[in-house]
Amino acid sequence: MDKMETRRKKNNENKTNNKNIKGYKSEKPKILLIAFDGLGDRPVIKRKNNLLTPLEAAKKPNIDKLTREGITGISNPIQPGIVPGSDTGFLALFGYDPFRFYVGRGILEALGAGIEINPGEIAFRANFCTIEKNGKEWRIIDRRAGRITNQEAEELASSISKIKIEVKGTDGEKHVFEFLFYHTKSHRGVLVIRKEKGEKIQMNPLISDIDTHSIGEFRFAKALDSSENAEIIAKALNEWIKKTNETLEKHPVNMERKKRNLPIANCILTRGASMIEKTVKEGTVKYGADYNGIYGWAVSIKPFSQKYKMNAACIAGGALYKGVARYLGMEVIEVPTATAGYDTDIKAKVDAVLNALEKNDFVFLHFKGTDVAGHDGDAEMKKKFIEKADKFLKPITQLKNTIVIITADHSTPCEMKAHSADPVPILIWGPEYLIRRDEVKEFGERNVTNGGLGHIKHLDVMPIILGIVKKAEMYGT
Ligand code: ZN
Ligand code: ZN
Numbered sequence: 001m002d003k004m005e006t007r008r009k010k011n012n013e014n015k016t017n018n019k020n021i022k023g024y025k026s027e028k029p030k031i032l033l034i035a036f037d038g039l040g041d042r043p044v045i046k047r048k049n050n051l052l053t054p055l056e057a058a059k060k061p062n063i064d065k066l067t068r069e070g071i072t073g074i075s076n077p078i079q080p081g082i083v084p085g086s087d088t089g090f091l092a093l094f095g096y097d098p099f100r101f102y103v104g105r106g107i108l109e110a111l112g113a114g115i116e117i118n119p120g121e122i123a124f125r126a127n128f129c130t131i132e133k134n135g136k137e138w139r140i141i142d143r144r145a146g147r148i149t150n151q152e153a154e155e156l157a158s159s160i161s162k163i164k165i166e167v168k169g170t171d172g173e174k175h176v177f178e179f180l181f182y183h184t185k186s187h188r189g190v191l192v193i194r195k196e197k198g199e200k201i202q203m204n205p206l207i208s209d210i211d212t213h214s215i216g217e218f219r220f221a222k223a224l225d226s227s228e229n230a231e232i233i234a235k236a237l238n239e240w241i242k243k244t245n246e247t248l249e250k251h252p253v254n255m256e257r258k259k260r261n262l263p264i265a266n267c268i269l270t271r272g273a274s275m276i277e278k279t280v281k282e283g284t285v286k287y288g289a290d291y292n293g294i295y296g297w298a299v300s301i302k303p304f305s306q307k308y309k310m311n312a313a314c315i316a317g318g319a320l321y322k323g324v325a326r327y328l329g330m331e332v333i334e335v336p337t338a339t340a341g342y343d344t345d346i347k348a349k350v351d352a353v354l355n356a357l358e359k360n361d362f363v364f365l366h367f368k369g370t371d372v373a374g375h376d377g378d379a380e381m382k383k384k385f386i387e388k389a390d391k392f393l394k395p396i397t398q399l400k401n402t403i404v405i406i407t408a409d410h411s412t413p414c415e416m417k418a419h420s421a422d423p424v425p426i427l428i429w430g431p432e433y434l435i436r437r438d439e440v441k442e443f444g445e446r447n448v449t450n451g452g453l454g455h456i457k458h459l460d461v462m463p464i465i466l467g468i469v470k471k472a473e474m475y476g477t
Contacts, residue, residue, distance in 0.1 A: 021433045025401040029430060029469050031362045032353065033405045037086060038371030040411025040424035040445055044379040054382035054414065056444035060390035065397050066404060067443040070429030071436055073453025075461065077410045083421045089409030090324045094304065095462035101301055103327065105272025110192065112323025113184045117192065117276060122205045125272045126189040128153055128265035131218055138218035143211065144187040145265035152253045156265055157183035159251055160244045164196065167236045175201055175232050179240045184319045185340050191270055193233065203275060204230040207237060211269035213418065244268055303329030310361035315352045317344050321366040330364065340368040342385055346392040354395060357402065374412025382414060403430040403468060426453065434468055
C-alpha cells in the first residue's frame with residue numbers, strides 16, 4: 001500500500017469516527033466575516049472609577065456569546081505605526097498585501113458605485129463640503145457640508161454632472177477634458193476625468209488630494225511628479241473646482257439650506273486619484289496597483305474565488321466596501337435600505353447574509369456606523385450602534401457549520417476623530433470541534449489580548465481561517 005493510499009484510508013477512518021462528534025458535519029463550513037468599520041477605540045466612557053472603550057461599555061449579549069464560544073485575539077491591520085484606510089485595511093483582511101495591491105481610492109469608490117471606468121480615465125473619491133471665501137483665500141469649514149441628505153446631494157450633483165474644462169499647457173496648446181460627477185450616498189460622490197475626443201495628452205493620476213481630512217486652508221490640486229501632463233490635469237481639476245463652486249453657491253438647494261442656517265454644500269473635495277491604465281487579459285480582475293502604494297495603475301490581481309477556491313459575496317451600504325469587494329471579484333448583493341450610516345437597515349442586511357450563505361462559501365458583512373461615530377467623536381453613539389447591531393445578530397449565533405469572524409478594518413478612536421494605528425480586536429467562532437475556545441468572555445480591545453489567537457496581523461486572518469476549515473496547504477511530509 002503506498003503512502004497516499006494509507007493516508008486516504010486513515011482519512012476515511014477519521015470520517016467514520018467523526019460521526020460520534022456532536023453536531024459534526026462533513027461538508028466544508030461556510031465563512032461569514034462581519035466587519036464593524038473603525039470599531040477599535042480607546043477608553044473614553046466613564047464607568048464608576050474606570051474608563052471604558054465604546055465596545056467594552058456596550059451591552060452586546062450576542063457578540064459576547066460568540067466570544068465565549070470562540071477564540072479571540074488582537075490584530076494589526078497593516079503594521080505598527082501605519083494608519084490604515086478602510087480600503088487598505090480590508091485588502092489586508094482579505095489576504096491581499098495592500099502595499100502590492102492597493103489601486104487607489106477613486107477606482108474603488110467608482111467600482112463600488114457601479115460606475116463604469118475605462119482605461120485612461122482618472123477617478124477620485126469626492127465629498128460635498130462647505131467653504132468660506134475671504135477674497136482669494138478659501139477655507140474649508142465643514143468637510144461633509146453638514147452631512148447633507150441624499151436628496152439634496154442628488155439635486156446638487158445633477159447641476160454639475162458633466163462639465164467640459166479647457167486649459168492651456170506651457171506651450172500655449174489647448175487641452176480639453178470632460179468632468180463627470182456622480183453622487184453616491186449622503187455627502188459622498190465620485191469624480192471622473194476623461195479626455196475630450198481628439199485630446200492627445202497621456203493621462204496621469206499623480207494629482208494631490210484636495211481633501212486632506214482636515215478643515216482649514218483649502219489646498220488646490222498639485223501635480224505629484226514633475227511631468228507636464230500631471231500639471232495640466234491638476235490645473236484642469238482646479239478650474240473645475242472653481243466652476244462648480246460658482247454653480248453650487250447659487251443653487252436653490254443651498255439657498256434653502258442658508259435660510260435654515262445649515263452649512264451649504266458649495267464646494268467639492270477630491271482625493272485618491274487613480275486610474276486603470278489598460279484592460280488586463282481575461283481571467284484577471286481589471287484593477288490593481290503598484291505605484292508607491294498610494295496612487296495606482298492597473299496590474300492583474302488574482303480574484304478571491306481563484307485565490308481561495310471559494311465563491312464570495314459582499315453585503316454593505318457604502319460604495320468603498322462594495323468597491324473593494326468588486327475589485328476582488330466578489331458578488332455584491334444590494335440591500336436597498338442599507339446606508340453607510342447609523343440608520344442602516346441592520347435586519348435587512350442580516351437577512352441578506354443568511355440568504356447569501358446558502359449559495360456562497362464566504363460572505364462579507366460590513367457595518368459603517370461605528371466608523372461614522374468615531375469620526376464624529378461620539379462615543380455614546382458608537383456604543384449605541386454596537387448595541388443596536390448586536391440585537392439583530394441573534395440568528396448568527398445559531399448558525400450551523402459556519403465560521404464567523406468579527407473584527408474591524410482599523411480603529412477610529414472617538415478621542416481622535418480619525419483612524420489610528422491601534423490594533424483591532426478579532427474573534428473567530430464556529431463549531432466546537434473546529435475552534436480551540438479560549439477563556440475570553442467579553443469582546444473588548446483589552447480582553448482579547450488574553451485570547452488564543454494572540455497578536456496577529458490582518459494578513460494572517462485568511463490563512464488562519466483556511467487552517468480552521470482544513471484548506472491550509474501542507475509544507476513538508
Ligand atoms: Zn474603515
Ligand atoms: Zn473612517
